[in-house]
Amino acid sequence: MFKINENYLKLPGSYLFSTIAKKVNAYGNENPEKKIIRLGIGDVTQPLAPAIIDALHKAVDEMGSEQGFHGYAPDLGYEFLRNTIAKKDYEARGCNIAPDEIFVSDGAKSDSGNIQEIFATDNKIAVCDPVYPVYVDTNVMAGRTGTYDINTEVWSDVIYMPCNADNNFAPELPKEIPDLIYLCFPNNPTGATITKDELQKWVDYANKNGCVIIYDAAYEAYISEENVPHSIYECEGARTCAIELHSFSKNAGFTGLRLGYTVVPKDLKSGDVMLHSLWARRHGTKYNGAPYIVQRAGEAVYSEEGRKQLKAQVDYYMNNAKYILNGLKEAGYTVSGGVNAPYIWLKTPHKMTSWQFFDYLLENANVVGTPGSGFGPNGEGYFRLTAFGTYENTVEAIERIKAL
Numbered sequence: 421m422f423k424i425n426e427n428y429l430k431l432p433g434s435y436l437f438s439t440i441a442k443k444v445n446a447y448g449n450e451n452p453e454k455k456i457i458r459l460g461i462g463d464v465t466q467p468l469a470p471a472i473i474d475a476l477h478k479a480v481d482e483m484g485s486e487q488g489f490h491g492y493a494p495d496l497g498y499e500f501l502r503n504t505i506a507k508k509d510y511e512a513r514g515c516n517i518a519p520d521e522i523f524v525s526d527g528a529k530s531d532s533g534n535i536q537e538i539f540a541t542d543n544k545i546a547v548c549d550p551v552y553p554v555y556v557d558t559n560v561m562a563g564r565t566g567t568y569d570i571n572t573e574v575w576s577d578v579i580y581m582p583c584n585a586d587n588n589f590a591p592e593l594p595k596e597i598p599d600l601i602y603l604c605f606p607n608n609p610t611g612a613t614i615t616k617d618e619l620q621k622w623v624d625y626a627n628k629n630g631c632v633i634i635y636d637a638a639y640e641a642y643i644s645e646e647n648v649p650h651s652i653y654e655c656e657g658a659r660t661c662a663i664e665l666h667s668f669s670k671n672a673g674f675t676g677l678r679l680g681y682t683v684v685p686k687d688l689k690s691g692d693v694m695l696h697s698l699w700a701r702r703h704g705t706k707y708n709g710a711p712y713i714v715q716r717a718g719e720a721v722y723s724e725e726g727r728k729q730l731k732a733q734v735d736y737y738m739n740n741a742k743y744i745l746n747g748l749k750e751a752g753y754t755v756s757g758g759v760n761a762p763y764i765w766l767k768t769p770h771k772m773t774s775w776q777f778f779d780y781l782l783e784n785a786n787v788v789g790t791p792g793s794g795f796g797p798n799g800e801g802y803f804r805l806t807a808f809g810t811y812e813n814t815v816e817a818i819e820r821i822k823a824l
């Protein structure tokens with residue numbers, strides 16, 4: 421008789437965004453005349469930039485010819501893309517990352533969920549609280565998190581690093597030493613960032629204590645301030661302690677196309693075993709590569725035209741962020757984020773819980789956001805709005821909130 425992976429049964433509730441979708445659908449069905457504005461899930465709304473569309477068309481045509489046809493992609497991804505990434509994302513920033521340390525994938529969600537596979541089950545993870553749920557849930561599935569306390573909403577074997585107004589939503593170095601540390605800056609959900617000097621302290625801590633930092637840089641393109649690192653490899657010593665995850669979703673609108681990459685430096689070792697070899701083995705065994713046409717589109721992200729067009733997209737979303745920030749401040753809300761990230765993190769008014777505020781906003785302003793408590797216990801009493809809507813919808817949503 422087969423047995424299931426019982427770790428799955430430990431997962432509390434359904435995935436946050438499925439719960440939101442169910443609630444919004446139910447409200448929409450009961451109130452078909454209402455125009456609901458969705459500023460909840462972090463999906464982009466701008467169409468793909470012309471430079472990317474051109475690259476896609478060209479690659480599709482190539483695939484229709486005998487000489488241009490491409491079958492299975494190389495395990496690590498096409499060299500044209502890895503060379504471009506190494507040059508434009510790393511060399512240009514003074515970081516020493518070789519093309520063969522870059523693994524092209526279908527996005528940062530898969531990589532952030534799969535990376536834990538190369539570590540022992542008894543490794544202890546540390547996560548920010550609140551946190552992007554994928555880091556914790558995938559470790560639950562792997563049986564690494566102990567037992568769940570439904571009252572406190574914490575796992576017995578996870579080290580939580582609270583991020584709240586007291587520490588400006590930046591975690592402090594944990595007193596209990598973890599094995600794996602998940603960090604994400606600019607942060608989802610709080611929109612917070614840390615300076616290069618602060619990140620250096622994490623790198624030094626990890627090297628001193630033998631930890632690996634899994635650094636999620638999915639929102640790197642939204643950094644607008646100086647001294648906020650775009651990559652953890654800007655810090656001294658990061659090659660011996662950090663894995664970095666990247667996505668093409670938020671900087672280039674690839675949420676539906678799917679492309680990302682992960683960097684595993686060859687200096688990152690356990691004894692004399694390179695983590696690079698383990699991830700290469702895993703990647704080669706379980707993944708058959710992002711499509712050629714999508715990797716060509718990824719290359720176009722770095723072209724002169726592509727860069728110009730994508731900067732305009734990021735600016736468009738950040739203009740929304742500014743509108744949300746200022747509008748909510750005017751309406752008396754306590755808000756943060758939205759300067760180096762497309763997320764605005766607000767304190768719920770009148771001591772409402774995050775889900776109470778979700779219902780209140782849905783029913784009274786027909787605006788959908790994300791309850792902070794869905795990202796962890798320290799997110800309770802907070803709420804996330806995204807700047808990924810259209811400008812018109814963003815303005816309308818904020819005007820409706822102001823009028824409440």
Ligand SMILES: Cc1ncc(COP(=O)(O)O)c(C=O)c1O
Nearest residue numbers: 462527528529552608638667669
């Ligand atoms: C922190 C973080 N990492 C990764 C992802 C997923 O990125 P991708 O679309 O590349 O899978 C998201 C998406 O919202 C995210 O917020």
